[in-house]
Amino acid sequence: MSEVAHKAGFVSIVGKPNVGKSTLMNALVGEKLSIITSKAQTTRHRIMGILNGDDFQIVYSDTPGIIKPQYALHESMMGFVRTSLEDADVILFVTDIYEKHDEEEVISRLRNAEVPVLVLVNKIDQAKVQDVKDKIIYWQEKMSPTEVLPISALHGTNTEHLFDRLLHYLPAHPPYFPKDELTDKPERFFVSEMIREKIFLNYKKEIPYSCEVVVEEFREEEDIIRIRAEISVERKSQKGIVIGHKGEALKKVGTQARLDMEEFFQKKIFLDLYVRVNENWRTDQKLLRRFGYSE
Secondary structure (H helix, E strand, O other), X not given: OOOOOOEEEEEEEEOOOOOOXXXXXXXXXXXXXXXXXXXXXXXXXXXXXXEEEOOEEEEEEEOOOOOOOOOHHHHHHHHHHHHHHHHOOEEXXXXXXXXXXXXXXXXXXXXXXXXXXXXXXXXXXXXXXHHHHHHHHHHHHHHOOOEEEEOEOOOOEOHHHHHHHHHHHOXXXXXXXXOOOOEOOOHHHHHHHHHHHHHHHHOOXXXXXXXXXXXXXXXXXXXXXXXXXXXXXXXXXXXXXXXXXXHHHHHHHHHHHHHHHHHHHOOEEEEEEEEEEOOXXXXXXXXXXXXXXXX
């Protein structure tokens, strides 16, 4: 295989919260790398998923949903979005059939992009054919992107065609990562994300957004992986809610996360979870660096 024949590049997936970016990346990579819940703002980091073939390597970036920052945490999240746009060889701007078209800041940035921009109208399985056609025309007129493609990330509708278009636009380049790599993130990162996902699924209102997870210990033995993780909350009252009556709520999160980890690592897991109050961690630069939010 000659290097010239090989295509490789970075594909950044951007858009507002809850339009289906994480579902799309997981579908394109064929692995569950990003948190998927019905709650907005679940992705906080830039997560790379690497898809390899004999003559290509696509490095997808799932990014946090585009929001107006309210905390230092949000500023860091939007920093990940900006970096991914700067690195991109192709940009996928994901909208959905319900989009309210109020992301003017990112649209102006994408209009001036020097790489192909593909607008993806997601969740078409929930819409009438005419509504989908209207959305496609709207985005063609609004942004004049390279292409507008209707998709359903959840059901895989049109994702094969999207993959073909991405290969078409990718530059000729040798692979950026070893061909057996699936992601740029370490194992500890996925452990913390699995725990965080269960927090999003089991608690309501502000609790999931006030929680962060740090893996304190990850010790792999021959037949078991021993993991100790800390859940940070912002207030003492939140600690009580996360732990629950007689520890039942925390135990449920731990059990669900452990089962996911055993499937992910194909190994028995021992998971020790505990909760600590780190007041106002979302605005504390020192804690944010500890939690991995420095660029």
